[in-house]
Amino acid sequence: xxxxxxxxxxxxxxxxxxxxxxxxxxxxxxxxxxxxxxxxxxxxxxxxxxxxxxxxxxxxxxxxxxxxxxxxxxxxxxxxxxxxxxxxxxxxxxxxxxxxxxxxxxxxxxxxxxxxxxxxxxxxxxxxxxxxxxxxxxxxxxxxxxxxxxxxxxxxxxxxxxxxxxxxxxxxxxxxxxxxxxxxxxxxxxxxxxxxxxxxxxxxxxxxxxxxxxxxxxxxxxxxxxxxxxxxxxxxxxxxxxxxxxxxxxxxxxxxxxxxxxxxxxxxxxxxxxxxxxxxxxxxxxxxxxxxxxxxxxxxxxxxxxxxxxxxxxxxxxxxxxxxxxxxxxxxxxxxxxxxxxxxx
Amino acid sequence: xxxxxxxxxxxxxxxxxxxxxxxxxxxxxxxxxxxxxxxxxxxxxxxxxxxxxxxxxxxxxxxxxxxxxxxxxxxxxxxxxxxxxxxxxxxxxxxxxxxxxxxxxxxxxxxxxxxxxxxxxxxxxxxxxxxxxxxxxxxxxxxxxxxxxxxxxxxxxxxxxxxxxxxxxxxxxxxxxxxxxxxxxxxxxxxxxxxxxxxxxxxxxxxxxxxxxxxxxxxxxxxxxxxxxxxxxxxxxxxxxxxxxxxxxxxxxxxxxxxxxxxxxxxxxxxxxxxxxxxxxxxxxxxxxxxxxxxxxxxxxxxxxxxxxxxxxxxxxxxxxxxxxxxxxxxxxxxxxxxxxxxxx
DNA sequence: AAAAAAATGATGTACGTACCTCAGAAAATC
DNA sequence: GATTTTCTGAGGTACGTACATCATTTTTTT
Numbered sequence: 001x002x003x004x005x006x007x008x009x010x011x012x013x014x015x016x017x018x019x020x021x022x023x024x025x026x027x028x029x030x031x032x033x034x035x036x037x038x039x040x041x042x043x044x045x046x047x048x049x050x051x052x053x054x055x056x057x058x059x060x061x062x063x064x065x066x067x068x069x070x071x072x073x074x075x076x077x078x079x080x081x082x083x084x085x086x087x088x089x090x091x092x093x094x095x096x097x098x099x100x101x102x103x104x105x106x107x108x109x110x111x112x113x114x115x116x117x118x119x120x121x122x123x124x125x126x127x128x129x130x131x132x133x134x135x136x137x138x139x140x141x142x143x144x145x146x147x148x149x150x151x152x153x154x155x156x157x158x159x160x161x162x163x164x165x166x167x168x169x170x171x172x173x174x175x176x177x178x179x180x181x182x183x184x185x186x187x188x189x190x191x192x193x194x195x196x197x198x199x200x201x202x203x204x205x206x207x208x209x210x211x212x213x214x215x216x217x218x219x220x221x222x223x224x225x226x227x228x229x230x231x232x233x234x235x236x237x238x239x240x241x242x243x244x245x246x247x248x249x250x251x252x253x254x255x256x257x258x259x260x261x262x263x264x265x266x267x268x269x270x271x272x273x274x275x276x277x278x279x280x281x282x283x284x285x286x287x288x289x290x291x292x293x294x295x296x297x298x299x300x301x302x303x304x305x306x307x308x309x310x311x312x313x314x315x316x317x318x319x320x321x322x323x324x325x326x327x328x329x330x331x332x333x334x335x336x337x338x339x340x341x342x343x344x345x
Numbered sequence: 346x347x348x349x350x351x352x353x354x355x356x357x358x359x360x361x362x363x364x365x366x367x368x369x370x371x372x373x374x375x376x377x378x379x380x381x382x383x384x385x386x387x388x389x390x391x392x393x394x395x396x397x398x399x400x401x402x403x404x405x406x407x408x409x410x411x412x413x414x415x416x417x418x419x420x421x422x423x424x425x426x427x428x429x430x431x432x433x434x435x436x437x438x439x440x441x442x443x444x445x446x447x448x449x450x451x452x453x454x455x456x457x458x459x460x461x462x463x464x465x466x467x468x469x470x471x472x473x474x475x476x477x478x479x480x481x482x483x484x485x486x487x488x489x490x491x492x493x494x495x496x497x498x499x500x501x502x503x504x505x506x507x508x509x510x511x512x513x514x515x516x517x518x519x520x521x522x523x524x525x526x527x528x529x530x531x532x533x534x535x536x537x538x539x540x541x542x543x544x545x546x547x548x549x550x551x552x553x554x555x556x557x558x559x560x561x562x563x564x565x566x567x568x569x570x571x572x573x574x575x576x577x578x579x580x581x582x583x584x585x586x587x588x589x590x591x592x593x594x595x596x597x598x599x600x601x602x603x604x605x606x607x608x609x610x611x612x613x614x615x616x617x618x619x620x621x622x623x624x625x626x627x628x629x630x631x632x633x634x635x636x637x638x639x640x641x642x643x644x645x646x647x648x649x650x651x652x653x654x655x656x657x658x659x660x661x662x663x664x665x666x667x668x669x670x671x672x673x674x675x676x677x678x679x680x681x682x683x684x685x686x687x688x689x690x
Numbered sequence: 691a692a693a694a695a696a697a698t699g700a701t702g703t704a705c706g707t708a709c710c711t712c713a714g715a716a717a718a719t720c
Numbered sequence: 721g722a723t724t725t726t727c728t729g730a731g732g733t734a735c736g737t738a739c740a741t742c743a744t745t746t747t748t749t750t
Contacts, residue, residue: 185527332679363729397706399707
């Protein structure tokens, strides 16, 4: 009636504990037929390895690494804080997490950094980096070395078998599109889409989703092309100022990447008076303040804490070979307005 | 450099392992001064008990119970499914969860059921029941017996020291209010608020939040009193039909409790043609279908999986005395539209 | 059939903690 | 100061698994 142990398993399979151990830990020296018998017995008695006991015996700590861009913004900041906050709990689970920053825009450096990782005693890596051939190959090398990898926040669709922890960006774009259409009421006008760069796949996916919805409202909403700031505040300012004078008048702005929020001050002067609907991404201290004062109307976000924990869980389950509770790992596209803003920092 | 163990702790405190054990497990027979020295050492060397090892040694399973109303609806159904789904993972964590259904509307029966629990070998209970004096007292009796308790989905603000796992219902109401105002564009008209009963604190809180926002739009939105269905479909139908003929015309409906969704068919006939904005609570197969076909515009929900896991984590941490990672336990007020609907069932 | 090789069993130690018993030390009581 | 009581220490076993060693059995090769 109790939970079956290795002993029960040995008895059920008609072998010794040593053999059970050999099969469970994929050690050499066991005939295929015998191994099969054990595997059969595992199913029959519904044996599940006690991982806490296993880890205890192994006296091993899992070494995980988050590879983050060295570009500093509030979102990355939140991720770092969450990782730090989570590590307290992880002590109980024999997991150590460290953070590595690297230049986001230099694929070769990122790839090199990843290669360095495989040299050290690392068990798993969460990589947040734009998708490039260099990065993709480096990830595949990690796989080859048996190091667990997940793509973090940025998808890596071309690196096969690399699980993605993050939101569905197309759905996020669709959601913004729908909110934009709804929040502008029945008004007619143009919508400005602003992003740091359209190079990234994330931006493209968001834009794609956004267009799919706004197209249905083409009779009253004119959506312009994605304007790129390239991280240049002056350029950004110029774009916004020009757009504010468009005809028909501007009714909405979609800030598609989280790292361009600093242009908000340009909008402030005119925007609030004109009731321009402003929607952006990621809930940060900055966007929180904007939601509260009404200069932004909604924020589409992903729960950073959940993001971090999910990445860690996925890595751990890849390492231990245990399959995760996938319903817990789905990252939701969250809509945050002033009214449903979570309380904490 | 490694994680300190009880042995290290003993050395640091200048006592034996046995004494350390006595202090850690609150066993009798240790002088206050000595105990204090140990506690001091715990802080100094930053000792944290290895709970997996501890649980292993204890060879104990935590017995948890969810007390749910026996009223059958999709929301309760989802909760049950999540509990079942979670239990697989819990096996690894020495936790067993069972479900107990009880009449929701009979406070005495609920209280009696709770009292029965304290008799059996139960370590923690998550209670979903309307707040009544009987239930409150029964909860306090659980506390007295050292059984961990959390209020689940329904708050129990008068049962002291009872942690609440669920959303902030006032914030939920505010969110609906804001969405209602936004989604109705600049249109003028009445808004119908429909609920099963206003008896429950949840309904009152939601209504309160809803009014706080819609009051700002009083120039164009006329919000009627909360209409109660008392679970009677015919009564519900009559209410809705009457409301649909109101002057000024109806522009929105707020379905305030999740258990009244069956009246949607009444709205269907007229609602969609009149572009009535319909907002309700809880994402279920039913509301999913409504969001997809457009007969509902938004759903305010709480992640049921998260709800269940959070309740379990809170109970476990109360039992073991370990404090939880509270940022993980905050239940968000989620806005779901067709565009950001999570994929799974 | 004998020898070599491969597979399996038996047994022990370890991980970090819980829990038990018994002996000895320290404190409180008389 | 002697006695009782209360603390403390020393040591062991257990939990479920990992990992190592060595003896023994079974299979394969010659």
